[in-house]
Amino acid sequence: MRTPFPPGTFTPRPGAGAPGSMFVAQAATELRLALRNGEQVLLTLVIPVLLLVGLTVLDVVPLPEPRVAAVTPSVLALAVMSTAFTSQAIALGFDRRYGVIRRLAATALPRWLLVAGRLAAVLATVAVQVVVLAALAAVLGWRPAAAGLGWALLLVLLGCAAFGALGLLLGGTLRADVVLAVANAVWFVLLLAGGIVVPLDRLPGPVAATAALLPSGALAEGLRTVLTTGSGPGAGPVLVLLAWTAAGTALAVRTVRLR
Amino acid sequence: MRVLWIDAAAEHGGDPQVELLLDFPTVSPLPRRPDPGSAGPPVVSVRGLVKRYGSVTAVDGLDLALAPASVLALLGPNGAGKSTTVDVCTGFATADAGEVRVLGTDPAGAPEALRARIGVMPQGGGAYPGVRAGEMLRLVATCAANPLDPAWLIDVLGLGGCARTAYKRLSGGQQQRLALGCAIVGRPELVFLDEPTAGLDPQGRRLVWELVDALRRDGVAVLLTTHLMEEAEALADHVVIVDHGRVVAEGSPAALTTGGDQELRFRARPGMDVAGLATALPAGYRAAETLAGRYVVQGRIDPAVLSSITGWCAAQGALADDVQVARRSLEDVFLELTGRELRP
Numbered sequence: 001m002r003t004p005f006p007p008g009t010f011t012p013r014p015g016a017g018a019p020g021s022m023f024v025a026q027a028a029t030e031l032r033l034a035l036r037n038g039e040q041v042l043l044t045l046v047i048p049v050l051l052l053v054g055l056t057v058l059d060v061v062p063l064p065e066p067r068v069a070a071v072t073p074s075v076l077a078l079a080v081m082s083t084a085f086t087s088q089a090i091a092l093g094f095d096r097r098y099g100v101i102r103r104l105a106a107t108a109l110p111r112w113l114l115v116a117g118r119l120a121a122v123l124a125t126v127a128v129q130v131v132v133l134a135a136l137a138a139v140l141g142w143r144p145a146a147a148g149l150g151w152a153l154l155l156v157l158l159g160c161a162a163f164g165a166l167g168l169l170l171g172g173t174l175r176a177d178v179v180l181a182v183a184n185a186v187w188f189v190l191l192l193a194g195g196i197v198v199p200l201d202r203l204p205g206p207v208a209a210t211a212a213l214l215p216s217g218a219l220a221e222g223l224r225t226v227l228t229t230g231s232g233p234g235a236g237p238v239l240v241l242l243a244w245t246a247a248g249t250a251l252a253v254r255t256v257r258l259r
Numbered sequence: 260m261r262v263l264w265i266d267a268a269a270e271h272g273g274d275p276q277v278e279l280l281l282d283f284p285t286v287s288p289l290p291r292r293p294d295p296g297s298a299g300p301p302v303v304s305v306r307g308l309v310k311r312y313g314s315v316t317a318v319d320g321l322d323l324a325l326a327p328a329s330v331l332a333l334l335g336p337n338g339a340g341k342s343t344t345v346d347v348c349t350g351f352a353t354a355d356a357g358e359v360r361v362l363g364t365d366p367a368g369a370p371e372a373l374r375a376r377i378g379v380m381p382q383g384g385g386a387y388p389g390v391r392a393g394e395m396l397r398l399v400a401t402c403a404a405n406p407l408d409p410a411w412l413i414d415v416l417g418l419g420g421c422a423r424t425a426y427k428r429l430s431g432g433q434q435q436r437l438a439l440g441c442a443i444v445g446r447p448e449l450v451f452l453d454e455p456t457a458g459l460d461p462q463g464r465r466l467v468w469e470l471v472d473a474l475r476r477d478g479v480a481v482l483l484t485t486h487l488m489e490e491a492e493a494l495a496d497h498v499v500i501v502d503h504g505r506v507v508a509e510g511s512p513a514a515l516t517t518g519g520d521q522e523l524r525f526r527a528r529p530g531m532d533v534a535g536l537a538t539a540l541p542a543g544y545r546a547a548e549t550l551a552g553r554y555v556v557q558g559r560i561d562p563a564v565l566s567s568i569t570g571w572c573a574a575q576g577a578l579a580d581d582v583q584v585a586r587r588s589l590e591d592v593f594l595e596l597t598g599r600e601l602r603p
């Protein structure tokens with residue numbers, strides 16, 4: 001009988017791949033998928049770009065001049081939330097439905113690399129967003145306080161951690177279509193009332209107090225402070241982001257399911 | 260072997276997809292290995308496995324042993340506990356009781372070290388919804404030290420034309436073949452295939468059968484689950500029939516299907532008086548019309564009995580056509596053991 005499998009084709013030669021190669025391969029695959037998916041690009045790049053230009057040029061939300069100085073930190077916070085939380089939760093929900101987490105766990109890929117690869121893809125997407133948005137803002141006349149750039153980087157990383165943990169928690173526990181609905185609804189509410197588009201001091205009192213304790217309000221307010229004044233963000237936003245990271249991670253570790 | 264497939268086709272009322280199986284060559288040109296025990300210690304050994312999900316006992320004291328470089332088929336109806344057993348063996352579920360050893364280790368203890376040595380095809384496969392077939396296979400290949408060439412594998416799996424198609428746009432059969440590729444690309448020494456041919460067309464099924472045969476030939480042990488009798492019969496050295504989480508029978512396909520009566524099947528005009536046929540035969544013979552115009556006589560079939568049957572038909576003015584003498588098929592054994600009622 002003719003066979004496509006000559007003798008010796010499958011002679012066992014088992015073993016795990018090199019950790020470095022596995023990490024790069026998985027992170028690169030996830031990044032390619034994120035940049036190839038139209039809905040994710042809409043969420044992570046198109047909407048932030050439109051908001052950056054729109055809120056700078058149009059006087060729909062009362063903001064201090066120069067408007068771009070207030071808008072850019074908001075849009076950077078939105079970019080972090082869109083990628084680390086909304087987009088990641090939706091992707092994870094559907095990845096679980098399609099069985100990829102279990103598929104990868106069935107290979108020699110260790111669990112920590114599985115998480116690290118996902119994290120790296122999120123960080124790489126955020127890096128692309130920051131570069132695109134900062135360049136566009138500079139064209140619109142944005143001149144951030146140089147002394148605040150290091151703080152801004154720290155806040156972006158803390159924001160990725162807090163939103164990332166919450167995204168894993170949401171995407172790793174509920175059904176994919178429920179994740180899709182919840183992640184989008186949360187994104188929309190936090191965008192408008194969570195201290196992102198409308199700064200905390202322009203929100204009604206109780207809403208502002210609540211928003212300051214949310215990761216969205218802490219990140220956006222922290223970024224506005226460091227990028228406009230160049231001074232540190234103060235303990236408040238940092239502690240809020242750390243607390244959400246700790247709570248989200250602790251819950252995610254206990255509840256996330258492979259499928 | 261061919262007779263058994265003809266039986267299967269008849270059971271399915273001549274379903275065209277099943278009829279195609281009639282033209283299959285015998286897949287295994289190699290002599291079958293004897294039952295486990297003679298070829299070294301088992302690569303998978305399960306003793307007294309119990310697994311409960313809430314109040315449901317999915318596996319209830321199951322034993323099995325897979326010999327090196329052999330194929331074991333876990334055969335059973337839906338919900339029999341086949342996939343749960345595979346999940347425990349691959350470290351995706353932990354046993355509530357019993358002892359499980361896979362390649363000498365406890366799969367619950369160090370699943371990552373074990374998974375570097377085994378290949379797993381989970382039920383329904385698995386991939387990123389948007390990933391291209393070729394990308395996915397390359398990613399899984401990267402997780403192994405000495406993988407097969409993914410480009411070659413994509414080609415022999417018949418996925419060359421859709422290597423750049425997103426996983427969610429592949430047909431069920433294409434997804435299934437990609438999952439199979441992911442299970443073997445790392446050159447494992449032991450492969451778990453959970454329902455490897457579910458949803459495949461006859462060509463796809465034939466490919467899987469050839470592949471499983473080549474794996475065994477090259478020294479890979481294979482544990483597969485199936486609810487297809489002809490698959491277990493054609494592929495496995497050792498069949499373990501499970502139902503309600505327990506082993507109800509096991510042995511080589513030949514051992515399971517010998518014993519009991521022979522039977523003779525034939526076609527003739529529908530509606531003949533089978534009670535009359537039975538009385539025309541020596542005591543202890545049973546006759547039945549299984550489908551319109553298809554008759555079966557059970558008992559020891561010798562030339563005299565054959566002559567009585569054709570003679571009786573002639574007396575009814577009917578020609579006994581398509582006459583076949585067969586052992587009972589694995590399907591008969593299976594239905595005798597697990598009953599005929601439908602499972603949820």
